[in-house]
Amino acid sequence: xxxxxxxxxxxxxxxxxxxxxxxxxxxxxxxxxxxxxxxxxxxxxxxxxxxxxxxxxxxxxxxxxxxxxxxxxxxxxxxxxxxxxxxxxxxxxxxxxxxxxxxxxxxxxxxxxxxxxxxxxxxxxxxxxxxxxxxxxxxxxxxxxxxxxxxxxxxxxxxxxxxxxxxxxxxxxxxxxxxxxxxxxxxxxxxxxxxxxxxxxxxxxxxxxxxxxxxxxxxxxxxxxxxxxxxxxxxxxxxxxxxxxxxxxxxxxxxxxxxxxxxxxxxxxxxxxxxxxxxxxxxxxxxxxxxxxxxxxxxxxxxxxxxxxxxxxxxxxxxxxxxxxxxxxxxxxxxxxxxxxxxxxxxxxxxxxxxxxxxxx
Amino acid sequence: xxxxxxxxxxxxxxxxxxxxxxxxxxxxxxxxxxxxxxxxxxxxxxxxxxxxxxxxxxxxxxxxxxxxxxxxxxxxxxxxxxxxxxxxxxxxxxxxxxxxxxxxxxxxxxxxxxxxxxxxxxxxxxxxxxxxxxxxxxxxxxxxxxxxxxxxxxxxxxxxxxxxxxxxxxxxxxxxxxxxxxxxxxxxxxxxxxxxxxxxxxxxxxxxxxxxxxxxxxxxxxxxxxxxxxxxxxxxxxxxxxxxxxxxxxxxxxxxxxxxxxxxxxxxxxxxxxxxxxxxxxxxxxxxxxxxxxxxxxxxxxxxxxxxxxxxxxxxxxxxxxxxxxxxxxxxxxxxxxxxxxxxxxxxxxxxxxxxxxxxxxxxxxxxxxxxxxxxxxxxxxxxxxxxxxxxxxxxxxxxxxxxxxxxxxxxxxxxxxxxxxxxxxxxxxxxxxxxxxxxxxxxxxxxxxxxxxxxxxxxxxxxxxxxxxxxxxxxxxxxxxxxxxxxxxxxxxxxxxxxxxxxxxxxxxxxxxxxxxxxxxxxxxxxxxxxxxxxxxxxxxxxxxxxxxxxxxxxxxx
Numbered sequence: 001x002x003x004x005x006x007x008x009x010x011x012x013x014x015x016x017x018x019x020x021x022x023x024x025x026x027x028x029x030x031x032x033x034x035x036x037x038x039x040x041x042x043x044x045x046x047x048x049x050x051x052x053x054x055x056x057x058x059x060x061x062x063x064x065x066x067x068x069x070x071x072x073x074x075x076x077x078x079x080x081x082x083x084x085x086x087x088x089x090x091x092x093x094x095x096x097x098x099x100x101x102x103x104x105x106x107x108x109x110x111x112x113x114x115x116x117x118x119x120x121x122x123x124x125x126x127x128x129x130x131x132x133x134x135x136x137x138x139x140x141x142x143x144x145x146x147x148x149x150x151x152x153x154x155x156x157x158x159x160x161x162x163x164x165x166x167x168x169x170x171x172x173x174x175x176x177x178x179x180x181x182x183x184x185x186x187x188x189x190x191x192x193x194x195x196x197x198x199x200x201x202x203x204x205x206x207x208x209x210x211x212x213x214x215x216x217x218x219x220x221x222x223x224x225x226x227x228x229x230x231x232x233x234x235x236x237x238x239x240x241x242x243x244x245x246x247x248x249x250x251x252x253x254x255x256x257x258x259x260x261x262x263x264x265x266x267x268x269x270x271x272x273x274x275x276x277x278x279x280x281x282x283x284x285x286x287x288x289x290x291x292x293x294x295x296x297x298x299x300x301x302x303x304x305x306x307x308x309x310x311x312x313x314x315x316x317x318x319x320x321x322x323x324x325x326x327x328x329x330x331x332x333x334x335x336x337x338x339x340x341x342x343x344x345x346x347x348x349x350x351x352x353x354x355x356x357x358x359x360x361x
Numbered sequence: 362x363x364x365x366x367x368x369x370x371x372x373x374x375x376x377x378x379x380x381x382x383x384x385x386x387x388x389x390x391x392x393x394x395x396x397x398x399x400x401x402x403x404x405x406x407x408x409x410x411x412x413x414x415x416x417x418x419x420x421x422x423x424x425x426x427x428x429x430x431x432x433x434x435x436x437x438x439x440x441x442x443x444x445x446x447x448x449x450x451x452x453x454x455x456x457x458x459x460x461x462x463x464x465x466x467x468x469x470x471x472x473x474x475x476x477x478x479x480x481x482x483x484x485x486x487x488x489x490x491x492x493x494x495x496x497x498x499x500x501x502x503x504x505x506x507x508x509x510x511x512x513x514x515x516x517x518x519x520x521x522x523x524x525x526x527x528x529x530x531x532x533x534x535x536x537x538x539x540x541x542x543x544x545x546x547x548x549x550x551x552x553x554x555x556x557x558x559x560x561x562x563x564x565x566x567x568x569x570x571x572x573x574x575x576x577x578x579x580x581x582x583x584x585x586x587x588x589x590x591x592x593x594x595x596x597x598x599x600x601x602x603x604x605x606x607x608x609x610x611x612x613x614x615x616x617x618x619x620x621x622x623x624x625x626x627x628x629x630x631x632x633x634x635x636x637x638x639x640x641x642x643x644x645x646x647x648x649x650x651x652x653x654x655x656x657x658x659x660x661x662x663x664x665x666x667x668x669x670x671x672x673x674x675x676x677x678x679x680x681x682x683x684x685x686x687x688x689x690x691x692x693x694x695x696x697x698x699x700x701x702x703x704x705x706x707x708x709x710x711x712x713x714x715x716x717x718x719x720x721x722x723x724x725x726x727x728x729x730x731x732x733x734x735x736x737x738x739x740x741x742x743x744x745x746x747x748x749x750x751x752x753x754x755x756x757x758x759x760x761x762x763x764x765x766x767x768x769x770x771x772x773x774x775x776x777x778x779x780x781x782x783x784x785x786x787x788x789x790x791x792x793x794x795x796x797x798x799x800x801x802x803x804x805x806x807x808x809x810x811x812x813x814x815x816x817x818x819x820x821x822x823x824x825x826x827x828x829x830x831x832x833x834x835x836x837x838x839x840x841x842x843x844x845x846x847x848x849x850x851x852x853x854x855x856x857x858x859x860x861x862x863x864x865x866x867x868x869x870x871x872x873x874x875x876x877x878x879x880x881x882x883x884x885x886x887x888x889x890x891x892x893x894x895x896x897x898x899x900x901x902x903x904x905x906x907x908x909x910x911x912x913x914x915x916x917x918x919x920x
Contacts, residue, residue: 036427036832043833049822050835051753062749069747073740080736084711088729091650093718101911102718106919107656111712112705119704123697126747130697131690133749138686155525190683195520196616198681198756202822206752207681211617212519212610216683229834233681233756233824235513237520238433241827315831337433 037317037334042310049202049229055249056178056220057185058137058205065133072122137205140185140219147175147186153197153210153232155339156239157301157314167262168289170301171314172246176255178221184252185221195237201230201247209234222249231315238337244315258308265292266304267361275356278349287340290360300340306360313338321358328354392476393891394461397483399787401458402780404487405451411494412446413854415439417847420811424844426832436828437511438530442493444514445534447768448630449541450490455776456637457548460576462787464552466882466889467570469561469898474554482547489540496533510534513826515627516597518608518619523601532601539594542587549583552576561881563900568920570880570903571654574661575640578668579633585672586629593622617682624675632671635767636664638735638775639706642728645782646710648878649725650717653916656709657903663702663709670699680751689748696746703739707732722876723797727778730805734770738763741816756826758839759819762812769808777804777857784861785875789887790868796860800853807849814839879904 047053052067054060091102151173152159160173175186190199190210197210199218208218222228232243250258268276279285280294287300295303306312309319316335317323326333329350330342345353379387388396419439422430431439461479465472473479496509510530512520521531556577560569569577597619599605606612608619647654654660676684676692684692710732719725741763745751754760777800784792818839823830830836874883883906885894902908902916 040427040832043831046833048835051820051822058749059753062753065747066744066750066753069744069750073743077736077740080707080711081733084714084732084736087711087714088719091714091717091719093720097718101651102716104653104914104916104919105655105712105716106653107659112656112659112709115708116701116705119701123700126743127690127694127697130693130747130749133747134686134689134693137749137752138689192610195525196517200822200824202753206749207755208752209682211682213613213616214683229822231822231824231827235517235520235756235826237525238437238511240437240824241433241829 037323038320039311039315039318042318043229046227046229047203051202053203055224055226055228056204056222057140058218058220059203061133061136062206065129068129069126072126076122142187142219143183143185145184146219147184149173149175149186149188151188151190151199151210153190153192153194153199153236154299155194155237156232156243156335158199158243158245159193159301162259165259165263167259168302169262169305170309171244171311172248172309174248174250174255174258175220175222176252177225177249178223180223183221185219187217187219190216190218196234197236197243198233199230199245200233201228201245203228204230204247207233220247222247225249225251225254227310229315239335242314242316242335244311246310246315261308262305266290267359268292269359272352272356272359275352275354275359278345278353279356282343282345282353283341284343284353303357303360306357308361321354324357325350325354328357392472392480394465394473394476394479395787395889395891395893397479398458398460398462400483401454401461401486404490405453405455405458408446408450408490409455410854412443412451413851415443415446417851419443420844420847422828423830423840425841426830426834426837428829431828433828434511437513437826438509440826441510441513441516441534445493445510445538448514448634449538450493452634452768452772453541453545454486454490456579456634456772457545457552459637459641459779459783460552460579461548463783463882464555464573464576465559466786466885466893467573467880468556468559468564469881469894469900470555470559471892471894471897473551474559475551478547479551482544482551484544485547486541486544489537489544492533492540493537496530496537500528500530500533515623516619517623518597518616519610519614521597521601521619522609522611524609524611532598535594535598535601539591542591542594545583546587546591549580549587552580553584556580561898561900567658568900568903571643571657571660571664572637572640575636575643575664578664579636579640582629582633582636582668582671586626586633589622590626593619593626596622617679620679620682621675624678627678628675629671631764631767632667634772636667638731638772639664641775641779641782642710642731644880645724645778646728647713648782648876649720649722649728650714651720652713652717653904653907654709655712655715656705659705660709663705666702667699667706670695670702674699677746677748677751678755680748681755693746693748697743700739700743700746707736707739722781723792723794723801724778724782724876726798726801727774727781730801731771731774731778734766734774734808738766738771741766754819756824757819758815758823758825761825762815762819765812765815769812774804777801782876783882784864785871786882786887786889788865788868789871790864791871791875792860792864792868796856796863800856800860803849803856804853807846807851807853810846810849811843812846814842818843874906877910879906881905 052063054063148164150161150163158171161168176184178184190208192210192212198207199210200207204220204222205218208216226249228247230245232240285295285297287297289296289302291304311317312319312323312327313335328343331338331340422428422436500508508530510533512526512531519525556573596607600607600609606614608614608616610616643654643660674692674696677696680689745754745763781792781797818836821835823836871887873887881898884898902920904916908915908917
């Protein structure tokens, strides 16, 4: 008897705690209202990711195909919709009409045949043109000097590994500009560490799903330097909305510089040695790698060159020491259901760890 | 009519002789196809309001960028419950409810072939539906694991495995869908048996009303498409509780296997929902155009063709999963082929209107809205069938807009058309034309405000199922307009509810045949007696009442 009442009481306590937690979370969220962590202004500087503003071959052949299909379907809409509108106006019942029923027309074989044949022909053309584009994109030959990148989807961030270059980074994919005279496409191998995701940067290419236990392939060849925004395209759990991608296309020389910088081990600034010690002695190292230190976790993003990235939290916030401070203290402030826990550091420790992270250029 | 007097007497007995509890009890134990049909429709409308409120909450969250009205976990539950409810607890029951009510009446039968199976199917569905909503109370099996399911209505593996979905919420989803599917399978068997074996004298398959043909095709699709879904649910349950590894990728299972199972059900499901709408349109448009349906046999053949082709198009939901070029090209071809019979149907409705004398009563208004919206939905469907363009558009708001054009713009509009059209038959009272017109126009405006801009949001890179979007990406305006449209739609639905309640209390008497229509259900009284027809009817053509009203120019002399 007592046992039962105990468990009821503890159940009640748990629910009360949960309710209180919800209230505090809501209060915190309302404080965060309209705080966009700097991303709004950053996004505004980029071109909108309109699928009709392609900047790479897969996206541009798709856009051309899309114009054709929109033209055909638009014409069909105008003709059929026009006939429909005409019929509705022309054959409406008017006051003063007699009550006699209109002539009953049961059907007409020639007419039926005509409007069966015509759609068949249109569909036939669409199928052929679509087939050609499918092969252009999917069966494109891979040049020997193409850059190879492994893309690994995680809940809720992207890992990019360049096996031939020995680079590991996160959420921001750097690739060389591929100019038509010297094409240097980037071929991506897509893998997942947990659930299904989808890699989608609209201005570069359509989506390819990132499915666990499966290796998918896709390729991009940005024609102009710039940053292209994308995001996960397959529902992958709580924070699916904040799993953004930035593809940074750089001219070959700049790309080579970036590669050289990324290949170096982490910077070791004596000014942040205390923060480094703290970092290495907390749970940070279970999930994060900083090359050149004992930190070798694989669950979260590689932090070796954290400050070379424009954003944190897979695009949830602009990367700055101030935002890092909020993030390390409690990442849920920026990204509510992120898998990284609040680190519960004292204010002094927090400052030191953030100072160390901010030194990882 | 012969039935009227007897019904009046029967009703009187029921009203006067029985206490209230006894009357409720009669509804619970009933095996009458009309009562079961009305119970399906009533329960479906109830869930429609619930899922509509869920949608409204999501639109409020998405009205502004970077909004924090609801947290991500709650948003994901809302989108899962909205989708699951609208498909399994709104679309399916309302449409099978109409079939239940109308098929026996339209073929001159006294009930469905298996009345008790019919009741069994309803209650199985109903308790399955309650189970889904019980998850809000009972799914918190693990502390902090959450309540309602949050894996999306197509619940892609391995998000549904225990590693990623703790607690019991996904189990409620599995069991609920399993039960409602078994209930729907029972209904499908019943519809097929009824149509095949209970037609009245003279009603050959060639004289079946078009709606009954579509009920038959729909029922066959249900029979073929639901078992794979049920099988997949059992496999998922085995994964979660018995350590099976069908979809458990961490143990070598296949995430794609689930997608195949789901869409082998999921695409025919779209036609299971839209074919009944075609059926309603094929009955209502002729009556208000005052013309016989154009090209009956082609219309039926097109429906059957859609049914068959729809079984071979499922992987167009999976163009982005990395299929081979040949695989993609196959599903492009099969999907595009559906456009041909679908086009034929639109042309035939157009030809039915052509040369008619159109009466713009409320059911007809909804039909005309349906024609335009379904035309657009079909064309955006062709656009999505173009695999490379689909790689851009799949899982974006373009797809959301496309299928809401089908589900709301076509199917919901036709459900309202059917309610306005057959309400007088089922209740003996007319719905108000005035309120009905307000209902129609508000819904039309709200629908277009909400779903037209969402096509553009998709083209601007907005994925579906995101609880938040960042400012500065050009998505603000589309989303704000879409959210404003919700207010119009909500007002429309409110007016509809008022209209129904008002009509039930003080609506004008309908009489047996208020629309001057031509099919058998209008020969009996409104509402029909329990046995439907005092004498089994006999028909000589597809429009028995036309023959009766125009003895000088009967249909059977042409057919």
